[in-house]
Amino acid sequence: MAGLDALVVGQVCRDLVLLVDEVPGPSRTASVRRRRELLGGKGANQAVGLAQLGVRPGLLGVVGEDEVGDRLLGQARSDGIDVAPVLRRADTPSALIVDVVDAQAHWRYLEDIPEATLLTEADVAGAAEALTAARAVLVQLQQPLPAALAAARCARTADRLVVLDGAPGDPAGGTELLALADVLRADAREAGLIVGDPPADPEAGLRAGRKLLARGPSLAAVEVAGEGNAFVWPDGEVFVPLSDTPTVDTTGAGDAFVAALTVGLLRGEPYEQVARYAVAAAGATVGHAGGRPALTPEAIDAQLARLPAA
Numbered sequence: 270m271a272g273l274d275a276l277v278v279g280q281v282c283r284d285l286v287l288l289v290d291e292v293p294g295p296s297r298t299a300s301v302r303r304r305r306e307l308l309g310g311k312g313a314n315q316a317v318g319l320a321q322l323g324v325r326p327g328l329l330g331v332v333g334e335d336e337v338g339d340r341l342l343g344q345a346r347s348d349g350i351d352v353a354p355v356l357r358r359a360d361t362p363s364a365l366i367v368d369v370v371d372a373q374a375h376w377r378y379l380e381d382i383p384e385a386t387l388l389t390e391a392d393v394a395g396a397a398e399a400l401t402a403a404r405a406v407l408v409q410l411q412q413p414l415p416a417a418l419a420a421a422r423c424a425r426t427a428d429r430l431v432v433l434d435g436a437p438g439d440p441a442g443g444t445e446l447l448a449l450a451d452v453l454r455a456d457a458r459e460a461g462l463i464v465g466d467p468p469a470d471p472e473a474g475l476r477a478g479r480k481l482l483a484r485g486p487s488l489a490a491v492e493v494a495g496e497g498n499a500f501v502w503p504d505g506e507v508f509v510p511l512s513d514t515p516t517v518d519t520t521g522a523g524d525a526f527v528a529a530l531t532v533g534l535l536r537g538e539p540y541e542q543v544a545r546y547a548v549a550a551a552g553a554t555v556g557h558a559g560g561r562p563a564l565t566p567e568a569i570d571a572q573l574a575r576l577p578a579a
């Protein structure tokens with residue numbers, strides 16, 4: 270566990286991505302144009318993104334003791350992820366997400382995420398060493414609240430950079446979670462769950478960011494659907510529009526975004542630069558099908574060049 274830069278607490282699953290021209294109606298058939306089978310799940314995607322951006326990630330999640338679990342861990346290892354904290358659970362299949370994407374880039378997810386593949390509070394308690402060894406801990410709020418809270422508490426106590434992605438399921442636990450966070454990143458829907466309404470325009474995104482900031486974090490990043498992302502910190506804010514990259518599938522762009530945000534912060538870059546880097550990583554992910562990021566320096570540079578000048 271020594272030398273880890275970031276530990277990601279979140280989902281690991283098998284991703285089956287199917288590109289079709291059109292999703293068939295009932296009693297209809299569609300040919301699949303392209304199939305990709307990937308290591309997926311938000312936790313794994315974020316860890317892959319971190320590794321691609323040059324930091325050493327670990328992963329805390331759950332897979333089954335099945336062949337799929339073996340394959341997922343093998344892939345994660347070859348991606349440069351420390352999988353020692355990943356739990357293998359007997360008597361459960363590993364999680365599966367089928368991502369069906371049509372020619373208009375509309376996705377539909379079919380999720381088989383058995384309860385036993387979610388993290389428990391006890392799982393997190395057992396991983397205290399990994400949680401305190403890394404400089405940053407990324408917690409995905411799609412995990413059950415007690416597990417997310419336990420991870421954030423443990424990381425905070427050890428004075429680690431605590432990065433949250435998503436929205437807490439219940440408002441009471443959410444208050445403590447936000448107070449424990451250094452960074453909160455929410456897509457438009459998730460931001461709506463916390464502040465009341467999904468932001469409809471850049472000004473509303475910045476307003477939502479300021480509301481989130483008041484609840485604990487020192488950096489809030491809020492998506493405004495179809496427009497871009499608002500970033501707010503105690504003495505500044507910026508709205509970064511989307512790049513003009515043609516979208517094939519937005520899946521995983523949020524995960525790439527979170528990975529890049531974390532890497533920028535670990536490097537001690539100014540918030541404004543971190544913001545552009547995060548949006549560049551998202552933009553570098555929307556042009557391909559499936560959630561797995563492909564964050565090469567060339568891809569990031571090409572995206573930065575497409576963003577309006579700072």
Ligand SMILES: Nc1ncnc2c1ncn2[C@@H]1O[C@H](COP(=O)(O)OP(=O)(O)O)[C@@H](O)[C@H]1O
Nearest residue numbers: 456492511512514520521522523524551552555
């Ligand atoms: N063309 C684009 N350029 C830059 N960022 C984009 C573009 N299209 C979408 N994004 C960003 O990608 C992110 C998608 O986030 P999210 O819905 O959380 O994805 P996921 O949960 O599947 O990883 C949002 O922050 C959105 O603004």
Ligand SMILES: [Mg+2]
Nearest residue numbers: 435456523524
């Ligand atoms: Mg997301």
